Amino acid sequence: MAAPLRPRARRAGRLTSFVLLPLLAFLAACGPSAVVPTVPPGATSSVVPPATATPAPTFPVTITDDEGTAVEIPAEPQHIVSLTPAATETLFALGVADRVVAKVEDIAAYPPEADDLPVVATFQGVDVEQIVSLEADLVIAGGGNPSFTPISAIEQLRRVGIPVVVLYARSVDEALAGIETIGSAAGAVDAAADVVGSMRADFDELAAATAGLDRPKTFYELDATSKIYTVPAGSLYAEMLELAGADPITTDDSYEISLEELVAADPEVILLGDDADYTTVDDVAARPGWGDITAVKDGNVLAIPEYVLVTRPGPRLADGLRALVLALHPEALD
Amino acid sequence: MSPGSAVLAARAGRTGRLGLARRPVGLAIVGLVLLAVALVAGIGGGTVAIAPGDTLAILGRRLLGLDIATTWAASAETIVMDLRLPRVLTAMVVGGGLAVAGAAFQGLLRNPLADPYVLGTASGAAFGAAIAVLIPVRALVLEFGLLHGFAFLGALAAVLVVYKLSRVGASSPMTSLLLTGYAVGSLLAAGLAMAMYLSGAGLRQIFAYLLGGFDASSWGRLAVAAPLIVIASLGILLRARSLNGMLLGEEAAAHLGVDVRRERAVLLALASLATAAAVAISGLIGFVGLVAPHVVRLVVGPNARLVLPLAALLGASLMVGADLAARLLGDLPVGVITAVIGAPFFLALLRRTRSGYEL
Numbered sequence: 043m044a045a046p047l048r049p050r051a052r053r054a055g056r057l058t059s060f061v062l063l064p065l066l067a068f069l070a071a072c073g074p075s076a077v078v079p080t081v082p083p084g085a086t087s088s089v090v091p092p093a094t095a096t097p098a099p100t101f102p103v104t105i106t107d108d109e110g111t112a113v114e115i116p117a118e119p120q121h122i123v124s125l126t127p128a129a130t131e132t133l134f135a136l137g138v139a140d141r142v143v144a145k146v147e148d149i150a151a152y153p154p155e156a157d158d159l160p161v162v163a164t165f166q167g168v169d170v171e172q173i174v175s176l177e178a179d180l181v182i183a184g185g186g187n188p189s190f191t192p193i194s195a196i197e198q199l200r201r202v203g204i205p206v207v208v209l210y211a212r213s214v215d216e217a218l219a220g221i222e223t224i225g226s227a228a229g230a231v232d233a234a235a236d237v238v239g240s241m242r243a244d245f246d247e248l249a250a251a252t253a254g255l256d257r258p259k260t261f262y263e264l265d266a267t268s269k270i271y272t273v274p275a276g277s278l279y280a281e282m283l284e285l286a287g288a289d290p291i292t293t294d295d296s297y298e299i300s301l302e303e304l305v306a307a308d309p310e311v312i313l314l315g316d317d318a319d320y321t322t323v324d325d326v327a328a329r330p331g332w333g334d335i336t337a338v339k340d341g342n343v344l345a346i347p348e349y350v351l352v353t354r355p356g357p358r359l360a361d362g363l364r365a366l367v368l369a370l371h372p373e374a375l376d
Numbered sequence: 377m378s379p380g381s382a383v384l385a386a387r388a389g390r391t392g393r394l395g396l397a398r399r400p401v402g403l404a405i406v407g408l409v410l411l412a413v414a415l416v417a418g419i420g421g422g423t424v425a426i427a428p429g430d431t432l433a434i435l436g437r438r439l440l441g442l443d444i445a446t447t448w449a450a451s452a453e454t455i456v457m458d459l460r461l462p463r464v465l466t467a468m469v470v471g472g473g474l475a476v477a478g479a480a481f482q483g484l485l486r487n488p489l490a491d492p493y494v495l496g497t498a499s500g501a502a503f504g505a506a507i508a509v510l511i512p513v514r515a516l517v518l519e520f521g522l523l524h525g526f527a528f529l530g531a532l533a534a535v536l537v538v539y540k541l542s543r544v545g546a547s548s549p550m551t552s553l554l555l556t557g558y559a560v561g562s563l564l565a566a567g568l569a570m571a572m573y574l575s576g577a578g579l580r581q582i583f584a585y586l587l588g589g590f591d592a593s594s595w596g597r598l599a600v601a602a603p604l605i606v607i608a609s610l611g612i613l614l615r616a617r618s619l620n621g622m623l624l625g626e627e628a629a630a631h632l633g634v635d636v637r638r639e640r641a642v643l644l645a646l647a648s649l650a651t652a653a654a655v656a657i658s659g660l661i662g663f664v665g666l667v668a669p670h671v672v673r674l675v676v677g678p679n680a681r682l683v684l685p686l687a688a689l690l691g692a693s694l695m696v697g698a699d700l701a702a703r704l705l706g707d708l709p710v711g712v713i714t715a716v717i718g719a720p721f722f723l724a725l726l727r728r729t730r731s732g733y734e735l
Contacts, residue, residue: 167591167707171459175424175451188509188581193521194592201594202458296576 105227108210108220109185115205118229119180123173125163125191128356129182129209130156132221135237135357136230143176150350152358168195178204180227185210209355211278214245214285217355237357244360245285248367251374252287258370260288261309261337264297264353265316266329270304271297282352282359286366287374301331312337313369315349344369400682403675407689411468414696418464419456421700426452435461463593465602467699467710468692470590470654471664473605475691477647477654478665479672479683480612483619484643485550491666492651495557495644496534499564501655504530505585506571509578520597523585524656531652534560539644587709588659590699601657608650612684615643619680661711663718664691664698674725694718 102116122141124130127148133139134153145156146163162172168191173181181199184190185208199206207227211217218238225234262283264271273279275292283290291307293299312335314321326332326343337343346352346369351362367374420431426448434456436442446453477492485494493499504526511522542549542556572582612619618639621629626636651665668691669683676682698713705713 164706169423169707170591171422171424171455174454174459175449177449177451186577188578192584192591197592198459198594202454298576 101229103226105207105223107185107207107223108216109208111208113205113207113227115180115227117179119205119227121176121178121180122228123162123176123178123181125168125181126184126209127151127350128217128220128354129184129224130159131354131356131358132224132237133182133228136221136225136228136233138228138230138233141228143178144173150348152350163191163195168192170195170198173199173204174202180204181206182224182227183208211355212276213278213281214359217278217359218242220355221357241357241360245363248360248363249285252285252367252371255287255371255374257287257289258310258342259291259307260311260313260370261291261304261307262288262313262315263321267316267320270299270301272299273297278355279353282363282366285363286369287371288366305331305335308335309337310340310342311370312343313366314343314345315352317349400676403682403686404689407686407693410693411689411696414693414700415464415468418467418696418700419460422455422460422703424452424455426455431456458595462595462598463590463699464696466593466598466657467590467695469598469602469605470658470661471668471695471698472688472692473609473650473654474661474665474695475668475687476609476612476684477650478691479669479680479687480619480643480647482669483623483680483683484640484647485554486623486625487550487554488670489666490554491662492647492654493660493662493665495538495553495648496561496564497531497648497651497655498660499561499568500534501527501531501652502582502586502660503534503564503568503571504528505659506568506575506582509575509581510571520600520656523581524597527585527659528652528656531655532648534564535644535648535652539641584709585659588655588661588711589702589707589709590658591707593657597657601653604653605650608646608653609688611646612643612650613688615639615646616680616684619643619684623678623680659711661695661714663711663714664694667718667722668694670722671725 101118102114105113105115107113120141121143122133122138124133124142124145126146127150130142130145130148131152133142134156139155142159144162145151145159147161147165148156151157160172160176162169162176178199181204183196183199183206189196189208190210191208196206196208205227207223209220209223211220218241221238221241222231222234225231225237260283262273262279264273273283273290273292274295274297277292280290280292288311291299291304291309312326314323314326323343323345327338332338346365348362348365351358351365354362364375419435420426420428430448430452433444434448434453437444437446438453438457474492478490481490481492481494482488484490487494505523507530508522508526538553538557538560541560542552572579575582618629618634621632621634622636622640624632629636629639655661669687672683672686672690676686694714694717695710698717699710701713701717702708702710
């Protein structure tokens with residue numbers, strides 16, 4: 043989910059260094075943090091199976107999404123619209139790509155075939171008219187507070203009778219549950235069970251490999267072009283870092299951390315989860331004030347090239363964990 | 377013709393160079409045609425192409441109950457009836473309401489720079505909206521969220537505070553009103569900046585509100601906000617005579633038999649109510665409320681009886697057109713469009729009628 047917002051956030055970050063408009067600074071600040079917002083309390087993801095529970099997908103089905111909304115899907119969806127990059131990946135992984143008619147803009151579309159889908163939403167907004175005209179019968183949207191998909195768009199789609207399933211994962215378990223939810227909504231329950239089963243096995247294996255290893259104090263950089271952003275405590279990303287055998291430096295509910303706090307926390311490892319076009323390992327040492335951080339002095343600043351794997355709660359999340367383990371504890375993967 | 381209008385009509389001779397003030401019916405027809413064109417374009421245009429014939433047939437079938445065979449996709453009907461129509465009508469009502477409120481504020485304060493937001497409505501609404509974003513509760517009443525409610529109340533509360541604070545003895549002189557509005561507005565702007573600073577992830581939502589737009593329009597929201605805006609605007613229109621009197625100065629107005637204190641309070645209340653309802657559903661959209669009344673005055677002179685209704689038509693047309701442009705250009709904030717169109721247009725008009733423009 044995080045991925046498509048990044049280049050824009052960065053561009054805005056660049057702008058501020060030249061145009062010192064306070065509002066633009068605000069806008070830049072909102073970019074990365076809007077990606078993974080704070081948690082609405084008490085939301086859980088669960089699937090209510092149809093009355094006659096059979097292994098084959100049966101419709102109508104009522105799904106309780108991550109915001110607690112009961113969404114009724116009357117028949118097997120034939121025109122699915124994905125409004126998060128993670129949902130796009132998931133729909134392809136579940137083998138229902140032929141029923142996906144449109145997607146959200148995505149800087150790292152996966153699989154490559156996903157690139158060919160028409161784009162009906164960007165960071166600026168959702169083209170509700172286009173979605174209606176594609177006769178969408180299922181929309182997978184991103185939630186959170188503030189919502190990844192604008193609430194006004196979700197409301198409008200629901201008002202005209204299109205089922206909208208809003209997903210927002212705050213943990214690995216919820217990310218896996220989200221894949222199962224998409225499976226139930228799209229009529230691919232068995233495929234979802236297979237995908238989740240193999241992901242869970244990967245997670246267990248990787249978590250076992252890092253259990254008992256030293257946990258270096260780790261700073262995961264989401265973005266530092268203007269302000270410094272890292273992962274909040276209790277988020278999916280913090281959990282990923284912990285599973286990878288790190289002791290992550292986290293923020294409370296905002297994603298922002300001051301340089302003073304960062305220097306005081308003194309990370310032993312810095313993982314760069316930013317776009318390699320903008321931030322390189324060499325850049326970090328040159329930043330004023332960063333030189334005395336242990337990780338910088340010891341040369342433990344490591345890039346995570348495919349950062350979308352870490353931040354996108356889709357079918358490749360276990361690959362994201364593997365990338366983190368490879369950076370932090372390469373010996374564990376031997 | 378009342379004495380006030382007579383004086384203003386004489387003034388119109390100086391300012392309305394085209395002599396159009398004498399042909400109000402013709403102008404009203406021009407305004408209505410302009411609005412009709414804007415509405416048709418607004419409903420016909422969008423990111424999905426729907427044949428104009430189909431659009432008309434859908435409207436005829438659903439609004440007039442005509443028995444027309446459906447030759448279009450069901451999705452076309454949904455787009456026209458549930459997405460475009462409420463949006464275009466919201467833009468129309470908001471644009472008209474802001475233009476009337478702007479004209480009223482300009483007349484009341486006898487200040488050409490006055491707009492609907494001058495007495496703190498904008499900063500009050502923005503502050504209210506920002507506070508709503510900071511509160512992690514998502515509630516919907518009649519399709520309205522916390523943000524809309526707080527924006528509405530914030531706008532009204534700001535004006536009320538300005539009005540109370542500006543009172544000197546029994547009256548509240550206009551200069552005092554303007555300056556108090558400025559001071560309270562600055563204070564609220566500081567509060568807004570603080571709220572934005574604290575909002576973290578909510579910033580995008582606050583920013584979207586500040587830029588304004590009609591993408592969240594719905595029949596339900598229109599049904600709640602439109603009556604407020606329309607009734608308040610009609611109330612102002614019916615008080616054109618008082619506004620005319622006040623344009624001549626409070627003393628002159630009193631001589632003309634206008635109960636200045638009462639009328640001013642009523643007009644301020646109505647204009648603020650229209651503005652508050654408008655900003656609650658559409659956010660802060662600038663320029664229409666400032667420019668539309670001026671454009672009309674440049675053509676017909678200052679007589680409020682002409683300025684108010686014509687400004688309403690022009691403001692509504694401008695807003696519908698600006699919203700269409702915003703949609704076609706990839707959902708830009710409508711406030712950007714109104715400023716880009718409004719400012720140069722206004723400058724050009726000002727330059728062409730350089731001689732003796734006054735309120």
